[in-house]
Amino acid sequence: MNLAEGVQIVSFGILAFMMLASAIGVVLLNNIVYSAFLLGVVFVSISGLYILLNAAFVAAAQILIYVGAVNVLILFGIMLVNKRRDFARIPNAWLNQGVTALVCGGLFALLSSMIIATPWSISTAPIAGDAALVEIGKHFFTDFLLPFELASVLLLMALIGAIVIARREFFPEEGEDLSAESNLTLPERPRELTGGRR
Amino acid sequence: MFVLSGYEYFLGFLLVCSAVPAIAIISSQLLRPKRQGVERRTTYESGMEPIGGAWIQFNIRYYMFSLVFVIFDVETVFLYPWAVAFNQLGLLAFAEALVFIAILVIGLVYAWRKGALEWS
Numbered sequence: 001m002n003l004a005e006g007v008q009i010v011s012f013g014i015l016a017f018m019m020l021a022s023a024i025g026v027v028l029l030n031n032i033v034y035s036a037f038l039l040g041v042v043f044v045s046i047s048g049l050y051i052l053l054n055a056a057f058v059a060a061a062q063i064l065i066y067v068g069a070v071n072v073l074i075l076f077g078i079m080l081v082n083k084r085r086d087f088a089r090i091p092n093a094w095l096n097q098g099v100t101a102l103v104c105g106g107l108f109a110l111l112s113s114m115i116i117a118t119p120w121s122i123s124t125a126p127i128a129g130d131a132a133l134v135e136i137g138k139h140f141f142t143d144f145l146l147p148f149e150l151a152s153v154l155l156l157m158a159l160i161g162a163i164v165i166a167r168r169e170f171f172p173e174e175g176e177d178l179s180a181e182s183n184l185t186l187p188e189r190p191r192e193l194t195g196g197r198r
Numbered sequence: 199m200f201v202l203s204g205y206e207y208f209l210g211f212l213l214v215c216s217a218v219p220a221i222a223i224i225s226s227q228l229l230r231p232k233r234q235g236v237e238r239r240t241t242y243e244s245g246m247e248p249i250g251g252a253w254i255q256f257n258i259r260y261y262m263f264s265l266v267f268v269i270f271d272v273e274t275v276f277l278y279p280w281a282v283a284f285n286q287l288g289l290l291a292f293a294e295a296l297v298f299i300a301i302l303v304i305g306l307v308y309a310w311r312k313g314a315l316e317w318s
Contacts, residue, residue, distance in 0.1 A: 007209075051205070061275045069268040076264050079256040137283030140276075141291035149294070151276060152301040155269050159305040162265045163314045166258050 012052060019045035032078055040071045057133050262314050273302050 022041040029035050043066040050059035090096065140148045241248050280287070280295050309315055 069271045072264050076261045133279055134283040137279035141287055152298045156301055156305040159269045163312050166262045
């Protein structure tokens with residue numbers, strides 16, 4: 001039994017609404033944590049669209065990487081930032097906003113005109129379905145072998161770079177006053193200066 | 199053409215999953231006592247007294263753990279097609295996948311040696 005066409009249209013409508021509403025929320029909400037969670041909703045809806053397009057592996061990869069990894073990194077990045085502060089108003093902010101609106105509107109016009117102009121040829125080949133995963137695996141180890149191996153080098157670079165940046169190489173001298181360095185309220189904060197091994 | 203065969207169960211699970219939180223919140227709203235006091239408004243009733251705001255700076259170690267997780271998450275996504283197509287690929291692909299894993303094991307060993315996996 002296959003899901004009917006109507007179900008597909010209704011699911012597409014729900015997913016598109018979810019995606020657009022949460023994308024607008026990401027931009028408009030003042031609390032940056034809410035924005036980050038709504039970004040996760042956007043990613044989940046995109047993954048739903050992939051499922052509707054019969055690309056199950058891409059959908060799973062979308063959930064794993066974007067929701068499970070990228071969004072978590074964004075949330076941690078927000079939590080690393082100190083408490084929110086009151087920022088001073090930028091003078092002539094309307095000028096910046098106007099330029100931003102111009103750039104975004106131009107980009108939108110460009111992309112939509114490209115989408116309309118492109119002759120989308122709908123393939124009549126049978127849908128690969130579950131066999132697509134095997135095809136992806138074959139491509140990984142034949143004509144896409146170099147990008148595949150380079151991906152691991154890229155991941156290695158990201159890992160080592162993050163460790164080098166995040167590790168504290170700093171050990172304070174005896175009697176040095178640290179109270180000026182941090183005005184944080186986290187109870188476990190002073191403990192990390194004594195830890196770490198070389 | 200629209201296939202999506204085998205996703206009926208997924209749709210069912212999706213409906214059940216979205217129903218559970220709604221049912222939990224509505225039923226607890228119906229069942230709980232209506233009295234309101236100061237104690238009931240605390241985050242953890244009869245727990246620790248919360249101190250300060252919730253928006254504090256987190257230790258950077260959490261970020262490091264999540265980043266190590268991300269690296270191996272992406273590795274899993276790359277290795278999954280290889281594992282599925284293992285029988286059709288043969289010995290050469292096995293060696294190539296071993297190279298892929300070996301490069302990432304270097305990163306793991308580095309993280310281990312530098313103490314990034316420990317909460318010291």
